[in-house]
Amino acid sequence: MTFKSTRNSFIIAVIVIGLLHLFFGISLGWLVLPGTVYLALIIYGSAIIQSNFHAHAYCHANVSEKEIALSFDDGPNREYTPQVLSTLAQHNAPATFFVIGKNIQGNESVLKQMDADGHSIGNHSYTHSSYVDFKSLQGFKNELNQTAESVFKVIGKRMKLFRPPYGVTTPNLVKASKSLNYNIIGWTIRSLDTTADSAQIIARRVQTQIKPGAIILFHDTSDKTIQVLKQTLNFAKENGYKIVSVERLLKIKAYE
Numbered sequence: 001m002t003f004k005s006t007r008n009s010f011i012i013a014v015i016v017i018g019l020l021h022l023f024f025g026i027s028l029g030w031l032v033l034p035g036t037v038y039l040a041l042i043i044y045g046s047a048i049i050q051s052n053f054h055a056h057a058y059c060h061a062n063v064s065e066k067e068i069a070l071s072f073d074d075g076p077n078r079e080y081t082p083q084v085l086s087t088l089a090q091h092n093a094p095a096t097f098f099v100i101g102k103n104i105q106g107n108e109s110v111l112k113q114m115d116a117d118g119h120s121i122g123n124h125s126y127t128h129s130s131y132v133d134f135k136s137l138q139g140f141k142n143e144l145n146q147t148a149e150s151v152f153k154v155i156g157k158r159m160k161l162f163r164p165p166y167g168v169t170t171p172n173l174v175k176a177s178k179s180l181n182y183n184i185i186g187w188t189i190r191s192l193d194t195t196a197d198s199a200q201i202i203a204r205r206v207q208t209q210i211k212p213g214a215i216i217l218f219h220d221t222s223d224k225t226i227q228v229l230k231q232t233l234n235f236a237k238e239n240g241y242k243i244v245s246v247e248r249l250l251k252i253k254a255y256e
């Protein structure tokens with residue numbers, strides 16, 4: 001099921017109801033049915049990145065090895081990103097950071113450290129605004145390009161990985177990311193580490209879903225995530241899972 005096939009099915013349903021109305025006099029009230037289904041599918045497909053409704057998003061890898069990847073959204077954060085980095089360093093684990101462009105100014109040294117530690121950096125829009133999904137094609141391109149410029153200025157690399165804010169995909173977002181040659185990266189396991197749940201509950205939630213090829217979504221924006229990360233790294237070690245970068249797991253490139 002894709003956006004195109006859903007739209008085409010909707011158009012066909014409308015034509016059929018129109019013809020039935022014209023020739024057999026059935027009520028046009030039947031249009032409510034395809035209308036409701038269409039709307040529901042558009043909302044589902046836009047909100048659930050794993051549905052691949054608007055575009056292909058990498059949400060897991062088919063691997064035979066016990067390999068998983070860690071990703072951190074919404075940084076760089078002056079307080080918590082350095083703690084995430086030192087925890088990862090203690091375990092010799094790589095990660096991928098999807099950064100928000102507007103958070104870079106003033107945190108350039110944090111971004112530099114991510115890169116120097118061997119982690120990869122991906123684009124997570126410039127503003128991460130709640131209205132970002134209503135942006136025009138050009139608006140989305142600006143979001144991506146502004147962050148790309150900020151990252152390039154600090155580490156001298158051109159990113160190829162993009163994680164949509166909130167995991168929401170729209171036709172304009174997809175067009176913009178395609179025209180700028182980004183790979184859209186989703187996730188397998190949403191830790192929900194920004195909710196009120198305790199670190200224990202979050203860590204348990206992640207552990208029960210871990211499987212080979214999984215990409216885990218965290219946020220480097222709170223102390224709780226540091227606790228969850230430590231527990232996840234210990235769990236991975238005890239259960240023979242190797243932590244690899246998102247791009248290595250998916251066999252794609254992080255930079256141009």
Ligand SMILES: [Zn+2]
Nearest residue numbers: 073074165166
């Ligand atoms: Zn985010």
